[in-house]
Amino acid sequence: MYGSSPLQQEPCSPALSPIHHLASSSGRLESDTSKSLNDVFAFNEPDTPYSPVILSPRNQHQEDDDASSKSSTASEATQNFSDSDMESTYSDNLDSSYFTEPQVRPKPLNTNTKGEEKRSKLLSRAIHSSALRKVAALEPCCKKKCSDGYSRSTIKDKRTDYFSAPSRNEWIKQKLGSFQVGSDKRAFQFKVNGSEVCREAWCRIYGINKNTYYRELNNFRMGLEWAGLRQGRSLSSKCISISVWFGHYVAIHGDKMPHKEEIWLPYNTRKVDIFNKYAEDCEDRSEPYCCLQSFLNMWKTFYPHVAIKKCSLFTKCTICVRLGRDLAKTRDPVKRRKIKLKRQEHDARQMAERLAYYQRREAARQEPDKYLSLIIDGMDQAKTYLPHFVGDKSKDLTTADLMKVHVSGIISHGHGLRATYVDFFEYSHDSNLTLNLLLKLLAKLSTGSQLPPILFIQADNCYRENKNKFMLAFLDLLVHKRIFREIQLSFLMVGHTHEDIDQMFSRVADKLRHQEAHTPEQLINMMPECSRLRGLYNIRDWLKPSVSMIKGQSQPGQFRFRLSKDDPDSVDMFYRKGQGQDWKKLKTGMFKRSKESGKPIRPKGIPKIIPVSFDNRNINAQKLINEQLPKWAPYLGCDQEHYMWEQHLKQMVKAGSSAIEMAKYSKVGTMWALPKLPKYPEESVDEEPAVPDDLRRLLEKEQENPEITVSGASAAAPRTTTRRARRRLVD
Structure with missing residues (x-):
């Protein structure tokens, strides 16, 4: 089934310490003006931005040795690139996304009698x-x-x-x-x-x-x-210091919940442990710190929306669960200290991935004409059944009697765009869904404006929709067509993927808790920038004959695509497990190569339209009309809503009656936008340099490393006398 181009992990270099990363990142200057954006081979994203990985070099090398024994064949198809070999795509030290704003809880009215x-x-x-x-x-x-x-x-x-x-x-x-x-x-x-x-x-x-x-x-x-006269007094310096420290701590370790406006810290976290961490940091900086009670009061007052997980409502990280269970079972202080250290190392690795995403997101916000940052995900299907009713549910109206609705969302951070798409399970939720969503959004963003040359995509670890060879091949194709100079596809660690798009879904879920949605139109009006998902193309089958047979693509957490240095018709793909590791290059590329010319074989033409299929999705529209719609009628607001549902379901029945009607239904909203996407503009060479030559020489001299030399003979050689000195001695 698979060919000879595996994507397996090779030994990686030890991760840098957090202090080294902070120093190197904060001390890194803007790239030189002489380096134009055309140099796509100069990756400007820091490969290890703020990566506080705690693994010691000895333990890291030991893990590397274990990994190297399992991947003996990967060296033939991959090539390692250290951090020094690949420059960053941007070098600004952006940290405004690394802080959680406090939310002061309003004091309730005194109703105590x-x-x-x-x-x-x-x-x-x-x-x-x-x-x-x-x-x-x-x-x-x-x-x-x-x-x-x-x-x-x-x-x-x-x-x-x-x-x-x-x-x-x-x-x-x-x-x-x-x-x-x-x-x-x-x-x-x-x-x-x-x-x-x-x-x-x-x-x-x-x-x-x-x-x-x-x-x-x-x-x-x-x-x-x-005490009543001190309510309006100013905050002390210690209170301000601990509030800022806790805001950074929550931004790094907390997960934004998709179903409510809350941030949850990891399970089994204790407040006293967080305070001890704060006290240790203050002692390292020789700064005074407040007591435990003041810390708890600050938490209660300024961060009432931050809580510690009592149990998980969502899929949890396997490593976090096992470490937590092992910690709960043992009372040996030595074992508990080792388990806590391992959990700290694991949290540091996932924190590094999260901070890297925050940096890419902030770069797109600061320079939207240069970077495009997107995050794609789907909403929990259990919250979007239609019709949606608030309050007590009747016994004769169960979830099985309602209609399933799927909501997909995309956020463009640089444009401030939050788009959602609704479908009624007419299509399979696979790579075709993600690729069509991406293509529709790119077409929307490129209308009347130019797309940024560098694209960042953050996605979920679902291999069926995102982490597959068809997604990678399509990104390769976007770079080959010069729509983007560089594309980066990133994934957070499994079990630590709740981010800002889940927060967007939580606001929708909060609306649904208080507001009813009887019809699809009412649900669409409750969503941000929402529209029906119609007219999808079968990009998966269009790419399939040309894509190389690779395996192991579900293991890396980061992928990078850019034009090859040696062959302008080829696109190089780099990958790595996570922050702090070396980039590896897939030599064969994502597409098969011609035996005659050796060039990649890419698909041509236009992919076919995906025909809607209600049978495969277990949607019986006729049954909904005959059996379920009468159950909905007493709960609907008016006869108009009943009529809208009846017309909607009749369209679905008509679409499934014949191949011609299904083709008509499937063509609604179709537009193959790939050829219409604009290419990134080539930078024109200005005859007059932006920086004068004299100023450029001063800047170069400023960066030169001086060298001290010793003139004359060596120190051990005897000192010679001049002719005048010898004459004086004779006299």
């Missing part, structure tokens, strides 16, 4: 007749007998003022401030109804006990403010 109940009980106890009789029975407060001149009704009113205050502590401090004499906070003139009284009489009339008075007096003298 416990405080009101407590104040009510204290007030009723203080103004009770027995309490007022005790005041009259007490011994005189002082020689002047200040408290004897006030009746029970006056005392009752004063105690009502005190015990009804929202904060009795603050009430006492305000009174002390008004009674203060001078600025030393030691002399006070206590007054009741404008008359001066002693301190004991004032406390007796208002019902303030001795301990409460002296505690608040001490706080007043020390300048301590009540």
Whole structure:
């Protein structure tokens, strides 16, 4: 089945340390102006941007030796390219995507009635007749007998003022401030109804006990403010520092959920471990850090949308699951430390892949005329059944009675475009679906404008749709036709693929939780830039006769395509497992070669239109009309919606009645856009250089590495005297 051009992994060089990557990436300057964009062989994307891989060189070499023993035949078809052999496609240090913005939780209204109940009980106890009789029975407060001149009704009113205050502590401090004499906070003139009284009489009339008075007096003298007055104070430097640190941590380790506006940290992560990591980083920088409680308060206040996975609702990484289970089973501290180190190494590798995607995405946002960054994925089918109803579901209306709908999405980061496409399972969800989506979007972006010369594609690890030889061959064809100078296809690690496109789907899912969609038109109106997916071409079968028989293409995580240096009619494909590894070259290329000329054989003409097939997708439109539509009728909004469904299903029945009708249905929306895509413009050579020669020489001199030399003879040779010196010696 497969030929002799395997794509297998060869030993790779040890990954660089995180400090090395940060230093090299931040210190890398802009490429020289003399290097034009025409130099497509100068890859400008850093091969290891911010790759904090923790593997030691010894362990890495050991793993390399194991890998080399399994791939003995790969050296014939591949060629390694180290990071130094391939320059980067862009060198800007872009980091605005590596931070998760805090979301301050709004303080809820105080609906707790416990405080009101407590104040009510204290007030009723203080103004009770027995309490007022005790005041009259007490011994005189002082020689002047200040408290004897006030009746029970006056005392009752004063105690009502005190015990009804929202904060009795603050009430006492305000009174002390008004009674203060001078600025030393030691002399006070206590007054009741404008008359001066002693301190004991004032406390007796208002019902303030001795301990409460002296505690608040001490706080007043020390300048301590009540917590209610400190809500608007500015944040401390430690709080700001930990908030920024945690934002970077969440951006690297968190997964954006596709079904809700939340970010989940990995399962089995403990908050105290995150705090310890923060404390270690601060100690390494010799900076002060806050306590654990302040860290938890910051998390609760500024990052309420960040949570730790209690269980996974989606497919999880096998390595993460097994390491987590092993960690939960053992209590040996040595084994737990080793397992944690392995998990840290695994997290560092997936973090490097995620940061590389963020860098490519940010490059497209900063320079949309130079880079095009796309991410492609599909939405969870369980959320898009039609008709969609909100609230309680009737027992006679199950999921099997509804119609399946599939939603595909593409995001173009540089253009700010979020496009979605809806299909009713008329087509197989394979490489044809992905290639047609890509072609439709490229045609849309090229309308009235030029496509950027460098394309970045981020996709899911599904081999059926994305990670297959037909996808790779089509990208090879785009570079051969000069539509792009360079194309990079990247995949995140399995189990760590939730990204911004899943966040887009989560907003749609949130709408569906609160809003009903009875018809396909209503569902389409809820999607961003949504349209029906119609008129697909069979690109897979069009490419199949010309594609080389390769294997192992599901293992690498990154692919690169660009024109060959030696043969302008050939396209070189490079691949590697992930960040920090050497690029390998597939010498044979993605297309078969002619025996006579040795040139690649690429497909010609136009591929055939894919005929829709409802039978293969288990969609019986006639059954939907006869059995399911009557069940939907009581839940639909109006007769118009019932009529729209009836017409839609009748079109599907008519399309499946004969080959002619099916051909008519399949041709709707067809347009072979590949020949219409514009080629990237060749840069014109300007006779007058952009940088003058004198300035260019200064720039070159600035980059020259100086050399220090020793003039004359060697240090060990004796010193010779001149003729004049010898003459003086004779004289």
